[in-house]
Amino acid sequence: MISSILTYSAAFLVAVLLVPAVSGYARRLGAMATPRSDRWNERAVPILGGVAIAGGVLAGILLLPADALDRVALVGGMAIMVVLGLVDDLGSVGPRWRLFVEAATAAGFTWLVTPELDAPIRIAAIAVATVCLPVAINALNLVDNADGLASLLSIVTAGTLAAIVAAVGIPSDAGSMALIIGAACLGFLVHNRPPARVFMGDCGSLMLGFGLAGCSVLIVRDAVLLPGASHAAAAMAVPLAWAVQFGDLGMVFITRLRRRASPFRGGVDHTSHRLISGGLGPVGVLVALSAFGALVGAAAVWLAASAGDFRLVATAAIVLAILVAAFETVVAWRLPFGHNRPTPAQPTPRPIDVDGVAVKSGTGVGRGGP
Numbered sequence: 001m002i003s004s005i006l007t008y009s010a011a012f013l014v015a016v017l018l019v020p021a022v023s024g025y026a027r028r029l030g031a032m033a034t035p036r037s038d039r040w041n042e043r044a045v046p047i048l049g050g051v052a053i054a055g056g057v058l059a060g061i062l063l064l065p066a067d068a069l070d071r072v073a074l075v076g077g078m079a080i081m082v083v084l085g086l087v088d089d090l091g092s093v094g095p096r097w098r099l100f101v102e103a104a105t106a107a108g109f110t111w112l113v114t115p116e117l118d119a120p121i122r123i124a125a126i127a128v129a130t131v132c133l134p135v136a137i138n139a140l141n142l143v144d145n146a147d148g149l150a151s152l153l154s155i156v157t158a159g160t161l162a163a164i165v166a167a168v169g170i171p172s173d174a175g176s177m178a179l180i181i182g183a184a185c186l187g188f189l190v191h192n193r194p195p196a197r198v199f200m201g202d203c204g205s206l207m208l209g210f211g212l213a214g215c216s217v218l219i220v221r222d223a224v225l226l227p228g229a230s231h232a233a234a235a236m237a238v239p240l241a242w243a244v245q246f247g248d249l250g251m252v253f254i255t256r257l258r259r260r261a262s263p264f265r266g267g268v269d270h271t272s273h274r275l276i277s278g279g280l281g282p283v284g285v286l287v288a289l290s291a292f293g294a295l296v297g298a299a300a301v302w303l304a305a306s307a308g309d310f311r312l313v314a315t316a317a318i319v320l321a322i323l324v325a326a327f328e329t330v331v332a333w334r335l336p337f338g339h340n341r342p343t344p345a346q347p348t349p350r351p352i353d354v355d356g357v358a359v360k361s362g363t364g365v366g367r368g369g370p
Contacts, residue, residue: 012187015187016056019188032044032047047199049201051203051204056183057181061075061180064180081102085204106134110129111126114126136245137213143248144199146194147195148286150200155182155189156294162176162178170226175215175219177215194282219235233304243321244289244293275331277336
């Protein structure tokens with residue numbers, strides 16, 4: 001117990017201490033998110049805060065007495081995402097190349113951590129992870145669009161994953177790894193209550209997405225390796241830990257495709273932006289979305305712990321997914337975006353479509369998301 005507290009404390013404290021240093025270095029380097037039509041911020045803010053989160057995660061995982069292969073595979077994949085994100089933050093990486101690197105990293109990670117699975121199941125796991133992990137990575141990248149939101153939702157997801165492991169009794173180190181990621185995010189949040197002093201950038205959001213998605217894969221693997229339908233049912237509840245991120249991803253993609261806008265460009269049409277435009281306020285959005293995610297997460301933990309019937313869990317998971325989709329549908333239908341947004345110091349003209357919203361702006365990186 002004491003060693004666990006020290007591990008999480010190390011992740012938290014390292015992130016807290018690194019954020020000011022990374023912020024200052026980003027300013028000297030000129031790595032700044034400037035006001036732009038596809039971003040919500042109204043002032044220049046340093047990015048690269050994700051490096052501080054990565055430092056906290058690394059410190060915590062190095063102190064964790066976990067399986068060596070799992071630890072190396074997870075840290076290695078997160079390191080690749082940090083590098084990919086830094087290249088995107090300081091320059092530009094096209095969507096196709098980014099998806100390719102994410103998919104290749106996901107496939108390699110899953111291959112490394114699943115040697116105990118039977119060959120057909122292992123092949124299927126690699127195939128599924130190659131598709132699903134990039135989706136999760138970019139879903140978290142998308143919610144990095146309002147001060148503190150990506151960090152707070154990552155804490156909720158990490159807590160849900162750890163609670164599933166504890167409630168079901170799955171012998172997995174992934175629950176502790178997820179809590180380490182959550183602790184590092186909490187350290188980042190110390191400096192980033194609205195208004196944020198530094199943004200995590202793609203180097204942070206891509207890394208967090210892969211880290212939590214990798215923990216999800218490890219939990220599912222360890223659940224499947226155990227006998228009994230109850231553990232397989234628990235694995236079905238894991239995706240619900242990502243409810244808010246997946247909901248925002250689906251809403252943004254569908255609404256952009258409907259108005260013939262690219263899903264891979266930046267924009268201020270996310271769930272958080274619409275709620276702020278509706279009058280909820282930056283802090284209110286954080287509270288509302290994190291509470292919603294925690295509520296769905298609590299339902300996922302209850303299902304995983306109390307329902308041994310695979311069909312019951314599958315049905316309940318579908319119902320919860322429908323509820324999340326209904327929430328996003330109401331947000332998209334009732335709360336148009338682009339109103340009451342901060343006015344940049346130097347506004348940039350932007351093309352307007354028939355609904356009076358921007359259809360082209362930015363490069364799809366940084367605060368606007370893809």
